[in-house]
Amino acid sequence: MSLSGLIPSDVSLNAAIAICAIAFVSGTARGFSGFGSALIFMPLASSMAPPQLVAAVLLIIDFIAALPLIPNAWKQADRKATAVMVSGALIGVPVGTYFLTRLDPETTRWIISAFVFALLLLLLSGWRYRGEDHPALSVGIGGLSGFCSGLAQTGGPPIVGYWLGRPIASVIARANILLFFGASDFFSAVSYAATGLISSDAIRFSLLVGPVYAVGVLIGAQLFGRASETLFRAICYALIAAAVFLGLPALDGVLR
Numbered sequence: 001m002s003l004s005g006l007i008p009s010d011v012s013l014n015a016a017i018a019i020c021a022i023a024f025v026s027g028t029a030r031g032f033s034g035f036g037s038a039l040i041f042m043p044l045a046s047s048m049a050p051p052q053l054v055a056a057v058l059l060i061i062d063f064i065a066a067l068p069l070i071p072n073a074w075k076q077a078d079r080k081a082t083a084v085m086v087s088g089a090l091i092g093v094p095v096g097t098y099f100l101t102r103l104d105p106e107t108t109r110w111i112i113s114a115f116v117f118a119l120l121l122l123l124l125s126g127w128r129y130r131g132e133d134h135p136a137l138s139v140g141i142g143g144l145s146g147f148c149s150g151l152a153q154t155g156g157p158p159i160v161g162y163w164l165g166r167p168i169a170s171v172i173a174r175a176n177i178l179l180f181f182g183a184s185d186f187f188s189a190v191s192y193a194a195t196g197l198i199s200s201d202a203i204r205f206s207l208l209v210g211p212v213y214a215v216g217v218l219i220g221a222q223l224f225g226r227a228s229e230t231l232f233r234a235i236c237y238a239l240i241a242a243a244v245f246l247g248l249p250a251l252d253g254v255l256r
Contacts, residue, residue: 010053018048020208022045024213026038039154045057051100051108059189084135088145089184097197100151110248112151
């Protein structure tokens with residue numbers, strides 16, 4: 001299949017190249033910090049291609065990248081506690097997907113930018129939940145994360161902030177996070193497929209964007225440890241802030 005055959009008809013060659021570059025940067029951010037890929041990718045990429053297409057592509061490449069991590073996470077995670085939170089995502093993901101399919105692209109982009117900005121503030125605040133582990137709260141956080149994932153694949157910060165604040169070993173917290181997102185991505189895949197978001201265009205485009213994203217992840221992982229975690233996180237926060245700003249619909253003249 002030729003390069004042009006991988007690019008959807010409503011995405012220009014220049015936009016496709018730019019989206020690949022964004023995927024590389026967001027993949028690198030995830031590789032060395034463990035978060036931030038969707039928060040960088042979605043605001044910028046959705047300014048160059050339909051948000052529905054961009055969200056589906058990110059889901060496909062992220063889901064494939066996460067699959068090898070699931071078996072080990074299953075062994076290490078607190079599966080009972082994770083299942084409670086996953087039950088919230090089971091509700092939140094379809095609701096977020098519904099809004100993604102019903103809203104016009106510009107409105108969706110504004111919502112994505114607002115969500116990402118709010119999640120960036122959450123990350124910058126250093127918030128960690130240190131209260132009691134109530135099932136209703138777990139379901140609520142899972143539902144919020146699922147909604148953000150269904151709408152824009154940006155469900156990470158609430159989950160990360162919650163699990164890292166729990167009085168559990170870091171290896172269990174990490175496994176819980178991975179297991180949750182494995183389930184959440186599966187719900188998203190089913191929901192996106194049922195609503196037609198995982199189209200042939202999205203699958204073909206992911207064949208172009210995915211390898212570039214994977215290279216970024218590998219490079220980011222290699223960079224991890226060569227600078228302080230504080231510096232890495234500062235770089236990610238700056239990239240996310242820039243993505244929010246440049247991804248605003250009001251700045252289309254700058255990016256197009």
